[in-house]
Amino acid sequence: MHEMTVIARDAATARSLLGIAPSGMATRVVLLGEQDADDVGGLPADRVVVAPGLTGHDPAALGPSLAPLLAAGLIVLDSGQPARDLAGWLCASLDLPLVWAVERLGRAPDGAIEAERPVLDGGHRLVQRLPAGPAVVLARPEPGPAPAGRPVVERSAAVPGPSALTVRPLDGGAAERARGPAGARTIVSVGRGVGGPDAVARYRRLAELTGAALGASRAAVDGGWLPFAHQVGQTGATVAPDLYVAFGISGAVQHTAGMRASGRVVAVNTDPDAPIARLADLVIAADANEVADALLRRLEREG
Numbered sequence: 001m002h003e004m005t006v007i008a009r010d011a012a013t014a015r016s017l018l019g020i021a022p023s024g025m026a027t028r029v030v031l032l033g034e035q036d037a038d039d040v041g042g043l044p045a046d047r048v049v050v051a052p053g054l055t056g057h058d059p060a061a062l063g064p065s066l067a068p069l070l071a072a073g074l075i076v077l078d079s080g081q082p083a084r085d086l087a088g089w090l091c092a093s094l095d096l097p098l099v100w101a102v103e104r105l106g107r108a109p110d111g112a113i114e115a116e117r118p119v120l121d122g123g124h125r126l127v128q129r130l131p132a133g134p135a136v137v138l139a140r141p142e143p144g145p146a147p148a149g150r151p152v153v154e155r156s157a158a159v160p161g162p163s164a165l166t167v168r169p170l171d172g173g174a175a176e177r178a179r180g181p182a183g184a185r186t187i188v189s190v191g192r193g194v195g196g197p198d199a200v201a202r203y204r205r206l207a208e209l210t211g212a213a214l215g216a217s218r219a220a221v222d223g224g225w226l227p228f229a230h231q232v233g234q235t236g237a238t239v240a241p242d243l244y245v246a247f248g249i250s251g252a253v254q255h256t257a258g259m260r261a262s263g264r265v266v267a268v269n270t271d272p273d274a275p276i277a278r279l280a281d282l283v284i285a286a287d288a289n290e291v292a293d294a295l296l297r298r299l300e301r302e303g
């Protein structure tokens with residue numbers, strides 16, 4: 001397998017995905033939607049195809065127009081929801097295998113491609129030998145510097161086919177519950193430390209009573225505790241509220257990338273030395289749910 005195609009909606013995402021390319025592999029980028037020429041020109045790829053007409057999120061509308069732009073090799077996307085939807089279409093329609101959560105691609109001594117991903121709470125790496133042939137890779141590259149390049153840039157006139165998707169607005173309370181934290185002045189945010197999906201209701205109530213929006217770490221979103229719209233961080237929303245209260249969130253760099261512009265940060269964490277403490281104005285070293293319940297009792301008593 002000699003070529004890898006990165007599919008991304010912006011040059012910054014493409015740049016980080018290119019960082020996982022194994023040595024000696026030709027690289028192509030397909031950028032969906034209109035792009036800034038300066039960003040595109042410096043991508044460290046051999047070839048960049050800008051497809052300004054390929055916008056929208058319906059994989060069945062995008063996929064057939066996108067497929068002819070891909071090289072016969074690895075197809076690499078990020079791990080966000082639209083990319084996952086598109087990967088599903090590509091795998092099913094082109095009969096390709098899928099590997100996910102890949103942080104690095106390397107080569108075995110015999111030249112085969114190996115995908116690495118974290119397992120067992122990140123303390124170990126699973127190394128998966130890929131079949132010899134095309135495959136779709138959902139990547140979560142480690143952030144890091146990427147070299148500048150000088151790719152051959154071309155434009156594609158491809159446009160999506162008709163879409164079968166419509167967006168239906170939710171009513172009142174349902175819309176409020178589903179809304180993410182982008183643009184909010186106060187955010188109550190939950191992480192793995194709150195324990196599980198059953199714990200989330202108290203934070204939703206806390207957000208309702210204080211007029212805050214509900215945020216989440218990726219661990220909480222990946223666990224299915226809250227929809228992706230609530231995720232804060234590198235691959236979620238970037239927020240800058242006056243107050244950000246982080247319950248049971250460690251403060252991984254990918255999380256703080258999305259909330260470090262907050263005015264005041266309060267961290268509720270059983271570990272007072274968790275990384276979030278470094279940017280918190282106040283650290284409450286206690287069980288998150290006990291603190292949330294105490295706040296709820298107080299707020300409900302005060303009406």
Ligand SMILES: Cc1cc2nc3c(=O)[nH]c(=O)nc-3n(C[C@H](O)[C@H](O)[C@H](O)COP(=O)(O)OP(=O)(O)OC[C@H]3O[C@@H](n4cnc5c(N)ncnc54)[C@H](O)[C@@H]3O)c2cc1C
Nearest residue numbers: 191192193217218219233234235236248250254255270288
């Ligand atoms: C490419 C890439 C992109 C990423 N993008 C994002 C992103 O956009 N957003 C994001 O959040 N992450 C992102 N991540 C994941 C990130 O690296 C972390 O894995 C994630 O943020 C951890 O979530 P967490 O803090 O909820 O969980 P953990 O890191 O497991 O932390 C849980 C915390 O809860 C505390 N705790 C445990 N029990 C309790 C208790 N009873 N009460 C209070 N505290 C308790 C612990 O001390 C710990 O600090 C990304 C990773 C990669 C590789």
